[in-house]
Amino acid sequence: MKNIAPQLTPFVRSDAVGAILAETLGHPEREFTLAELGRRTDTSGPVVHREVGRLVDSAVLRDRYEGRNRLVSANADHPLFALMRDLIAATYGPVPVLRELFDGIDRVEELLIYGSWAARRSGESGEFPNDLDVLVVGETPRRTLSGIATEAGDKLDLPVNITRIAQVDWNSEDPSPFVSTIRSRPLVDVRSGEILA
Numbered sequence: 464m465k466n467i468a469p470q471l472t473p474f475v476r477s478d479a480v481g482a483i484l485a486e487t488l489g490h491p492e493r494e495f496t497l498a499e500l501g502r503r504t505d506t507s508g509p510v511v512h513r514e515v516g517r518l519v520d521s522a523v524l525r526d527r528y529e530g531r532n533r534l535v536s537a538n539a540d541h542p543l544f545a546l547m548r549d550l551i552a553a554t555y556g557p558v559p560v561l562r563e564l565f566d567g568i569d570r571v572e573e574l575l576i577y578g579s580w581a582a583r584r585s586g587e588s589g590e591f592p593n594d595l596d597v598l599v600v601g602e603t604p605r606r607t608l609s610g611i612a613t614e615a616g617d618k619l620d621l622p623v624n625i626t627r628i629a630q631v632d633w634n635s636e637d638p639s640p641f642v643s644t645i646r647s648r649p650l651v652d653v654r655s656g657e658i659l660a
Contacts, residue, residue, distance in 0.1 A: 475554075478584065479506045480514050482656060485555035487524055488548040491537040494527075500535070503559070505656040523547065553620060557595050560618050561653045564611050572630045573600035574653040577645050585649035585660045594622040597653075598645060600633045 475481045482504035487495060495503075501511045515535050518524040526535045538544065552560070557576060565574055576584075578596030583589060595615070599608060608625045616623040633642060650659040 476517075477514070478555075478586075479504065479510050480518070481551065481555040482506060482558070483511065483514055483518070484523070484547070484551045485559050487535065487537045488544070488551050489556055489559050491539045491544075491548070494534040494536045496532050496534060503562075503656055505652075505658070552618070556619055557615075557621075558651065558653055558656050560615055561597065561611075564615055565653065568603060568607065568611070570602040571599055573598070573633070575600070575645075575659075576651040576653060577648060581649045581651045581658075584651050585658045587649065592621075594624060595619065597623060597625045598650075599625060599627045600630050601627070602629065603627060 475484075483500055483506070486500060486503050487493075497508065497511050497515060500506070500515070501508050504511070506514075515524060515526070515533075519526045519535065522538055522541055524535050525538045526533055528534070537548075541547070557580060561574065561576070565571060575581075575598045576595065577598055578594075579589065579592040580595050583592060597612070597615075605627060608627055612623045612625045628642065632639065635642070638646065651657070652659060
């Protein structure tokens with residue numbers, strides 16, 4: 464299968480690497496198992512293993528073994544750590560940042576990124592996104608969502624727009640034009656990192 468060149472950072476080897484770096488560089492104090500990285504980035508085990516190996520070889524990541532588990536973490540001592548972290552946060556950071564900010568928030572049935580960022584993440588070429596569009600399917604209070612949008616925007620240095628829609632409207636067999644348009648375009652599931660194209 465031919466890999467599509469990443470559109471968020473064309474100089475990063477692949478979107479899988481970008482997603483792995485977003486998880487690790489965004490949480491330099493944490494260690495991740497390879498299986499956990501695979502789940503959080505929607506990347507297959509062999510790809511995670513291969514790409515983590517390359518990142519460890521280049522000293523971007525560190526690894527250690529605990530029993531049979533290989534644990535990896537960001538190498539905060541790398542001379543380019545701060546620059547890499549900032550660049551990856553601006554490009555691949557929305558998924559882990561939103562996942563963390565929505566952790567424990569009630570009445571969120573689905574959490575999706577849509578619009579230009581999702582299109583670039585799915586491989587569509589185009590200009591770099593100038594904002595981030597997030598869809599919350601559920602009944603989370605708008606005040607809560609507004610606070611999360613502000614905090615996410617501060618962390619990502621990017622305007623974040625959160626739209627809330629009721630689950631019955633999202634699942635409708637006769638959806639509104641807005642829902643039809645969103646459904647017809649690429650989406651990124653924030654919780655799984657999966658691209659829904």
